[in-house]
Structure formats: structure tokens, C-alpha cells
Amino acid sequence: MESKLTESDTGFNLTYWDQGVNKYIHLKCINTRWVLRTKRLAERYGVAPCRLTEKPQQDRRVKVREAVQEAESVCWRKTATEKPALSVYSKAKQAIEKEPMYENSKGSGLLCEARCGMLRTRLLRARYTPNLDTTCPLCTLEDESMEHIVLH
Secondary structure (H helix, E strand, C coil): CHHHHHECCCCCECCHHHHHHHHHHHHCCCCCHHHHHHHHHHHHHCCCCCCCCCCCCCCHHHHHHHHHHHHHHHHHHHHHHHCHHHHHHHHHCCCCCCCCCCCCCHHHHHHHHHHCCCCCCHHHHHCCCCCCCCECCCCCCCECCHHHHHHC
């Protein structure tokens, strides 16, 4: 952090006085908006604070990024497992990433409904319609349930 404060992209170095002011703000714990936001984010994501008095680490940026991604993944998994409609979806998906299957077509809409537990499958319709065949028309091996559509 201190190296970023001492050198800008133009090669202009901050004066000794500017460096002293920045270090003074940090050491005296003067709560600027930036300091408050940094503290809040460090607490939320469990990242150790960066001290100006310590020697800078080489791969700190990578470690912080990994810690934030891990914290977001844990929070996302917890939220997905708590919601009953997303139980099937959370079983099949383990990481936060873009889904290539969703492109606003009818098929991707049906897949989205199935993953969210809202798709009307043959197994569900058989509860209300007597003598309805529940076998999947594509594979003809298993019943057409939401788990079968999403996972197979």
C-alpha cells in the first residue's frame, strides 16, 4: 500500500511530507471514508489488514482475492442450501460461475425452472392425472423427475 502511495503512474513521487501525513493518518487511526470501508470489507471477508509499518508481501493481492472468493462461495452455498426451492440446484452446482446454458431460449427457461424446483414434470403431473406415463421420453429408463432433468 505504501509503495502505491509513494509512486504514481506518471512517476511522480510524493514528498516526504505527504508520506508522513499518510502514515500519521494510518497510525493515529483517523477514520476516513476509505479507512472505514476497508475495515468493513476486511471484517466481512476475513482478510487480515494491511499495515503500512510492515514489509509489503509479494502475493498479497492474490491472497486477498482468493479469500474474498472463498468467503463469497461459502455465503452463496449457505444461502442456496437454506432455500428449499434451490435444493436441487445447490446439489448440482458447487461454484459461482456463469452458466453457458442460459441464453433466453425456451429450453434454457425450462432448465432454469427445473433447477429452481418449479418445473411441472411428468412425475408431478401424474399425481393429479390418472394413468399418465411418468417415464422420461428422451432416455426411456427413469421417471421424469426434476432431479432426473437437472442432473442427467
